[in-house]
Amino acid sequence: MTLVRQLLDQAARTPDGVALVSGNGTQLTYGELRRQVLAVRHGLLSAGLAEGDGVLFSVRPSPESLVLALGVVAAGGVVVFADPGAGPEMFTARLRLARPRWSAAESVLYAGSRLRIVRAYARRRGLLLPNLAELQIPGEDPMRHIHVGRRLPGVPRGSLSLADLLRGDAPEPSQDTDPDAPAAVIFTSGTTAAPRAVAHSQASLAAALGLFRDRMPLGPGDVVHTDQLMLGLPTLISGARWSMPPLFCSPADFARLMRERGATHTFCVPVHLAEILDAVPELPPSLRYVLLGAAPAPAGILKRATSATSAEVLSVYAMTEILPVAIASAEEKLAHTGSGAEGDLLGTPLPGVGARLADDGELLLSGPNLCRGYLGTEPFEELATGDLARLDDGRIVLTGRKKDMLIRGKFNLYPGLYEPSIAALPGVDEAAIVGVPDHETGDEEVVLAVTGTADPARLRRDLPAVIDHDALPDRVIVLDALPRSGRTRKLDRDRLRDLAARPARHPGTPG
Known part of the structure; x- marks a missing residue:
C-alpha cells in the first residue's frame, strides 16, 4: 500500500476529525484534506503532469505545501526539494541533475526572484535567488509552473494556481501509483561539481x-x-x-x-x-x-x-x-x-534495519526504509554512512565521522568518540573538537571548544579522567554558542575551525 493511499484511507475513516492546525490556528479536517489532495492530483493530471515528472518544490512548510506535495505524488510525480537559497551555482547543478519538468513556488518567491529591486534586497541579505520564472533545462520543453498564493508580478504567464486546482471535487483514482517508483528527491551533502540527490520511493x-x-x-x-x-x-x-x-x-x-x-x-x-x-x-x-x-x-x-x-x-x-x-x-x-x-x-x-561494520569500522546500513539510491548513480542495497561505530550487544555506538578524523603523530583522533563524555562534565553544555593546521610542524593543533560555565583550567584537570591521553586538547576555548548552519542547526565544524584559528575572538558568539 502506498503512502498516499494510507493517508487517503485514514482520512476516509475519520472525515470530520481535525487533521491539521496551521501556524495561524486555521483547522483542516481529514475530509477536506482528502478532497484537496485528490483535487490537486486530478488538476495536475488534466494539465499534463506525466508519471515520473519532477516538480521543483519551493514552498515553505504549510497546509498548502502539504496538500500540493501529496497531490504531486498521488499523480505519479516526484517532489524535488531543491533549496533556491543554496546559491546560484549549487542550485543550477542540482537542477541539471534532477531535470524537473515543473516548478512549484510561492508567488512571492517568483516575484522576488524576478523583480530587480527585490533581488537587490535579497542579495544584501546574503540570499542569491535564481530566476524561477525563466528556468529551463537544456534539451527539454519549457518548464511548467504552479504558484501558491495570489498572482503577483513575476509569476509566469500560464502558471497554474493552487487555489484553482483546489476548487471542486475529484474522482477517486482507479489505481495507485507504483510504490517503488521515485516519489521524493532530497539534496544532501555534495559539491557544485557533484551534487548528491537522495531518491526515496513511496515504499521507502x-x-x-x-x-x-x-x-x-x-x-x-x-x-x-x-x-x-x-x-x-x-x-x-x-x-x-x-x-x-x-x-x-x-x-x-x-x-x-x-x-x-x-x-x-x-x-x-x-x-x-x-x-x-x-x-x-x-x-x-x-x-x-x-x-x-x-x-x-x-x-x-x-x-x-x-x-x-x-x-x-x-x-x-x-x-x-x-x-x-x-x-x-x-x-x-x-x-x-x-x-x-x-x-x-x-x-x-x-x-528491519540492518547494521554491520566495515573493516575500517564504518557503519553500513540497510532496510526497507533505505532510499532507492542517488540520482545519476546505480541503486544500492546498503548505505556506507561515513560514520564510525562499534556494536555493543547489538546497540550502535557512534565513535566519530571518517571525514572529521584528526591526525596527531601516529594517533588517529575521532572527535565523536570523546565529545559526549566531555559534554557530561560539570559546567559544560556542549563540546566540540576540531583540528587547526599547524604550519610550523605540519601536524594539527587540537582545539576543544565548549559552551557553558566551565573554567578552562579546571576543565583541563578533569579531562584526563574521561578521555585518552593522546586525545587531550592543545587548547581549550569557551564560546557563548557553537556555530551552526541550516534548518537543522547542525554543528558547522568549518566555521568552528575558522574561529579556533583566531583565538583573539574568544570568548564570543560565532557570527
Whole structure:
C-alpha cells in the first residue's frame, strides 16, 4: 500500500476529525484534506503532469505545501526539494541533475526572484535567488509552473494556481501509483561539481513512517507539534492531529502553542529544545514524547529535558538516505555516558534495519526504509554512512565521522568518540573538537571548544579522567554558542575551525 493511499484511507475513516492546525490556528479536517489532495492530483493530471515528472518544490512548510506535495505524488510525480537559497551555482547543478519538468513556488518567491529591486534586497541579505520564472533545462520543453498564493508580478504567464486546482471535487483514482517508483528527491551533502540527490520511493518513505509509529505510538486524540514533514505524515496516517507552528516562531511561542493545543508529542533539534527550556521552566504536562533529532543530543540538554518534563525523551539517529535507524531514550544515553563508556549511544537498530561494520569500522546500513539510491548513480542495497561505530550487544555506538578524523603523530583522533563524555562534565553544555593546521610542524593543533560555565583550567584537570591521553586538547576555548548552519542547526565544524584559528575572538558568539 502506498503512502498516499494510507493517508487517503485514514482520512476516509475519520472525515470530520481535525487533521491539521496551521501556524495561524486555521483547522483542516481529514475530509477536506482528502478532497484537496485528490483535487490537486486530478488538476495536475488534466494539465499534463506525466508519471515520473519532477516538480521543483519551493514552498515553505504549510497546509498548502502539504496538500500540493501529496497531490504531486498521488499523480505519479516526484517532489524535488531543491533549496533556491543554496546559491546560484549549487542550485543550477542540482537542477541539471534532477531535470524537473515543473516548478512549484510561492508567488512571492517568483516575484522576488524576478523583480530587480527585490533581488537587490535579497542579495544584501546574503540570499542569491535564481530566476524561477525563466528556468529551463537544456534539451527539454519549457518548464511548467504552479504558484501558491495570489498572482503577483513575476509569476509566469500560464502558471497554474493552487487555489484553482483546489476548487471542486475529484474522482477517486482507479489505481495507485507504483510504490517503488521515485516519489521524493532530497539534496544532501555534495559539491557544485557533484551534487548528491537522495531518491526515496513511496515504499521507502512508508516504511520509515511505520518505524516512527511503532516506536512512538500515535492515534486519534494525539497532537504532534512539529514543522517536520517526516513526523507530520505518520501523525496523519495514524488519525492524530498535526499541530504546525508558524514559520517564524520564537522558542517561547513554540512552548505556548504546545500548551494551548494540548500537544502529546513534539520534535525538536537539540539546540532548539535548549532555547525552549531557556524561555520556559517546564514543558506542558500533556506531553508524552519529546523527540530529538537532526543533530547529536548532548548530555547537558538531555538532563535539562528530563528535569523539565515527565514525557519520555527520545533521541533519533537517522540519515536522509535511511530514516529512522535507531532511537535511544535519554536515560539510556545518560547511563552510557555516566558509565565512562566512550562514544555516543544511538540505540538498537529498529526492526528491519540492518547494521554491520566495515573493516575500517564504518557503519553500513540497510532496510526497507533505505532510499532507492542517488540520482545519476546505480541503486544500492546498503548505505556506507561515513560514520564510525562499534556494536555493543547489538546497540550502535557512534565513535566519530571518517571525514572529521584528526591526525596527531601516529594517533588517529575521532572527535565523536570523546565529545559526549566531555559534554557530561560539570559546567559544560556542549563540546566540540576540531583540528587547526599547524604550519610550523605540519601536524594539527587540537582545539576543544565548549559552551557553558566551565573554567578552562579546571576543565583541563578533569579531562584526563574521561578521555585518552593522546586525545587531550592543545587548547581549550569557551564560546557563548557553537556555530551552526541550516534548518537543522547542525554543528558547522568549518566555521568552528575558522574561529579556533583566531583565538583573539574568544570568548564570543560565532557570527
